Amino acid sequence: MFGKGKTCHFAAVPERYLAECNLVVLGVMGSGKSALTVKFLTKRFISEYDPNLEDIYSSEEMIDHQPVMVKVMDTADQDGPVNCERYLSWASGFMVVYSIDNMQSFKGCQRYLEALALHRKAIHLDVPVLLLGNKVDMERYRQVSKSEGASLAARFGGQFYEVSACLDFLSVQRVFHDAVREVRREADRSPLFPPLCRGEDRPLVGISSAHTFTTPCYKELPAPATAKLITVKSSRAQSKRRAPTLTLLKGFKIF
Ligand SMILES: Nc1nc2c(ncn2[C@@H]2O[C@H](COP(=O)(O)OP(=O)(O)OP(=O)(O)O)[C@@H](O)[C@H]2O)c(=O)[nH]1
Numbered sequence: 001m002f003g004k005g006k007t008c009h010f011a012a013v014p015e016r017y018l019a020e021c022n023l024v025v026l027g028v029m030g031s032g033k034s035a036l037t038v039k040f041l042t043k044r045f046i047s048e049y050d051p052n053l054e055d056i057y058s059s060e061e062m063i064d065h066q067p068v069m070v071k072v073m074d075t076a077d078q079d080g081p082v083n084c085e086r087y088l089s090w091a092s093g094f095m096v097v098y099s100i101d102n103m104q105s106f107k108g109c110q111r112y113l114e115a116l117a118l119h120r121k122a123i124h125l126d127v128p129v130l131l132l133g134n135k136v137d138m139e140r141y142r143q144v145s146k147s148e149g150a151s152l153a154a155r156f157g158g159q160f161y162e163v164s165a166c167l168d169f170l171s172v173q174r175v176f177h178d179a180v181r182e183v184r185r186e187a188d189r190s191p192l193f194p195p196l197c198r199g200e201d202r203p204l205v206g207i208s209s210a211h212t213f214t215t216p217c218y219k220e221l222p223a224p225a226t227a228k229l230i231t232v233k234s235s236r237a238q239s240k241r242r243a244p245t246l247t248l249l250k251g252f253k254i255f
Contacts, residue, residue, distance in 0.1 A: 028108035035165035
């Protein structure tokens with residue numbers, strides 16, 4: 001299990017004021033989805049994960065002086081974008097990951113982008129999509145050029161980043177925070193985005209419309225069928241405390 005720690009609460013901000021942003025991380029096996037997710041949540045790079053586990057992690061973040069509960073679904077698709085329903089209807093935004101040292105993973109992520117384009121068209125909402133070229137530390141084995149990544153992202157109307165789960169934390173954090181910013185922008189821009197973010201029965205109090213955003217609820221939101229919700233301490237809070245021992249997927253421990 002990952003993240004037994006209790007949630008960190010920002011002292012001055014009652015929980016009911018937190019907006020939520022559901023991010024889904026997609027990509028073929030081995031592209032680094034779990035590594036990026038764990039890096040964002042814990043500032044650490046862990047090299048092995050159970051590829052079959054699909055979990056949702058949540059972390060309270062302060063982004064542009066606004067608190068937000070970021071929920072990250074680390075998906076575990078075996079065969080590309082099939083049975084996507086569990087995350088399509090849940091997501092506020094998507095992050096599609098490939099590995100710059102693996103052309104197959106780049107081709108694989110195009111299938112995700114196509115599926116997401118269809119989804120966006122179907123619901124008439126520009127749910128933000130970010131394309132991430134991971135493993136830039138593997139530059140000398142690069143198979144996908146930066147311009148190929150950028151032009152693919154542009155083709156599908158998404159932001160493009162190159163990152164590495166095993167290099168600096170801030171670059172990874174920036175990508176996740178930018179995803180939240182994109183979701184906020186879209187929520188502000190589109191009257192079709194539902195007006196308030198609604199967590200599990202969280203009272204909808206005190207959130208001005210300028211800062212509200214949520215899952216595109218074009219239909220009833222089922223809880224993702226196969227995912228567990230795991231709450232971890234925010235990375236910011238964690239850095240201020242003595243690092244706890246976290247037991248990771250597959251029983252790996254980090255300190
Ligand atoms: N060098 C390097 N290796 C990475 C990076 N990110 C992930 N890896 C390695 O790539 C392998 C796959 O990473 P995962 O995070 O498990 O990839 P995933 O996309 O979650 O894979 P599945 O769980 O199989 O879907 C692991 O051995 C990681 O250690 C990175 O930025 N740089």
